Amino acid sequence: MKNVKVEVSNRHIHLTEDVYKKLFAHPLTKRNDLSQIGEFASNETLTIKTPKESILNVRIVGPLRTYNQVELAKSDARKLGLNPPVRRSGNVSESESITLIGEIGSVTLENGCILAERHIHLNPALAKEWNVVDNQIVKVKIKGAKSCLLDAKIKVSENGTLAFHIDIDDANAALLNTGDEVEVLL
Numbered sequence: 001m002k003n004v005k006v007e008v009s010n011r012h013i014h015l016t017e018d019v020y021k022k023l024f025a026h027p028l029t030k031r032n033d034l035s036q037i038g039e040f041a042s043n044e045t046l047t048i049k050t051p052k053e054s055i056l057n058v059r060i061v062g063p064l065r066t067y068n069q070v071e072l073a074k075s076d077a078r079k080l081g082l083n084p085p086v087r088r089s090g091n092v093s094e095s096e097s098i099t100l101i102g103e104i105g106s107v108t109l110e111n112g113c114i115l116a117e118r119h120i121h122l123n124p125a126l127a128k129e130w131n132v133v134d135n136q137i138v139k140v141k142i143k144g145a146k147s148c149l150l151d152a153k154i155k156v157s158e159n160g161t162l163a164f165h166i167d168i169d170d171a172n173a174a175l176l177n178t179g180d181e182v183e184v185l186l
């Protein structure tokens with residue numbers, strides 16, 4: 001049995017230092033650490049805006065990165081009138097455009113808005129033990145009143161901490177909460 005803890009991701013934003021500096025006059029500040037080593041939820045939030053609608057208080061996840069990315073759930077995207085592709089984090093080519101509004105300015109990203117694919121973080125040692133490779137699709141079994149099998153991609157990184165990451169829409173559909181355990185079928 002390969003049990004994995006669920007972590008539900010709400011909508012969030014990754015930014016480059018360059019874009020961050022156009023939105024805030026002070027450095028990014030940490031609110032709390034996340035399970036993946038080095039990653040944190042910041043105190044800073046942005047408004048995200050399209051011609052159709054806005055969503056307030058969307059949190060920035062640090063540290064600052066080499067790309068700009070807004071990760072939404074499908075229900076957020078519908079509200080905003082967007083149709084973002086499902087992508088691995090960091091792959092934002094030909095994704096949706098969105099405007100970010102911060103404390104001191106606004107920036108429109110030509111690309112950057114995605115729906116994150118479901119993924120399981122692990123480190124190379126555990127990947128070897130499980131006999132899985134980066135980007136491999138595995139089945140995740142979810143129990144309960146809305147039991148189902150979901151596909152998830154394996155995401156191997158040096159600092160990977162075992163966790164199943166899904167967005168709020170997927171979590172709600174399967175009645176999952178952060179901290180629940182699911183079983184990976186291999």
Ligand SMILES: [Zn+2]
Nearest residue numbers: 036119121165
């Ligand atoms: Zn993740």
